[in-house]
Amino acid sequence: MAEGIDREIIGGREKRTVRVVDHDPTWPGIFDGLRRRVVEALGERALRVEHIGSTSVSGLAAKPIIDVLVVVVDVSDEAGYVPAMVDAGFELRIREPGHRMMRTPARDAHFHIYPPGVPEIGAYLDLRDRLRRDAADRELYETTKRALALREWDSMNDYAEAKSDVIAQILARAARV
Numbered sequence: 001m002a003e004g005i006d007r008e009i010i011g012g013r014e015k016r017t018v019r020v021v022d023h024d025p026t027w028p029g030i031f032d033g034l035r036r037r038v039v040e041a042l043g044e045r046a047l048r049v050e051h052i053g054s055t056s057v058s059g060l061a062a063k064p065i066i067d068v069l070v071v072v073v074d075v076s077d078e079a080g081y082v083p084a085m086v087d088a089g090f091e092l093r094i095r096e097p098g099h100r101m102m103r104t105p106a107r108d109a110h111f112h113i114y115p116p117g118v119p120e121i122g123a124y125l126d127l128r129d130r131l132r133r134d135a136a137d138r139e140l141y142e143t144t145k146r147a148l149a150l151r152e153w154d155s156m157n158d159y160a161e162a163k164s165d166v167i168a169q170i171l172a173r174a175a176r177v
Contacts, residue, residue, distance in 0.1 A: 008096040009157075016107075018159045020061050020142075020149040027055040031066050034109050038070055041088035045081055047071040047116060052124040054145070057131045061142045063149075066109040069124055075100055075115050085111070123171060130174035137170045 031051040038049050053067030054060045072081050075098055082092055085102050090111060094101035099120070100113040114121055131138045144166045153159045 008094050016153075016156055018149040018151075018153055018156065019063060020145050021064050022061050023057075023059050024055075024064065025058075027062075027066060030109075031056070031068065034066060034068055034111075037088045038068065038085070038111070041084040042070075042072070042081055045072055045084075047073065048121075050125065050128075052112070052128050053110075054131075054141070056128050057138065060131060060138055061146065063145075064108060068109060068111045069121065070111050070113045071116055071121065072113060073115065075113055081113070126171055126174045127167060130170055130177075134173070137173065141166060141170060 028051065035049045035051070038046055048069065048071035050056075050069040051066070052069045053065075054062030055064075055066050074080065078092075078095075078100070082100070082102075086092070090102040090104060090109075092100065093103050093110075098115065098118060102111040102113065103109060112120075112124070131141060141163075144163060148159055148162050151159075151162075153162075
């Protein structure tokens with residue numbers, strides 16, 4: 001896995017400390033500002049812009065990084081959206097089949113860009129919605145993230161991968177609802 005992701009990360013891996021903080025009530029407002037920037041940059045090319053990840057769940061501790069889902073018609077047509085996003089102040093960080101990730105230079109917002117209809121979109125939204133309405137899963141996810149944040153990671157990708165089993169459990173429960 002490491003070799004594949006290393007080919008997809010623009011600028012190489014970055015060793016960063018994972019920091020999980022208590023929920024910040026300003027996160028939804030920060031997302032609103034980011035959403036406006038994306039919509040202004042892309043116009044109708046942004047088919048959907050959603051707040052995802054832990055910062056989108058009231059009361060949930062999170063890394064202080066706003067995750068944004070952006071849906072565009074064709075992710076591989078970078079000329080159709082990347083320059084406009086760069087002009088809006090974002091940088092391309094990950095280029096993988098069917099997905100791009102851009103971020104702010106301050107690294108406090110990540111934009112996960114997908115084409116319509118891919119399973120990742122549903123998974124992000126199902127996880128968010130399940131965590132918003134289920135206190136037990138919210139607590140499980142927060143406890144897991146706080147425990148993992150105590151460990152040292154070679155990259156954020158390794159931290160994210162370590163959460164995947166718990167995320168799969170939560171998504172399985174969300175699918176049964």
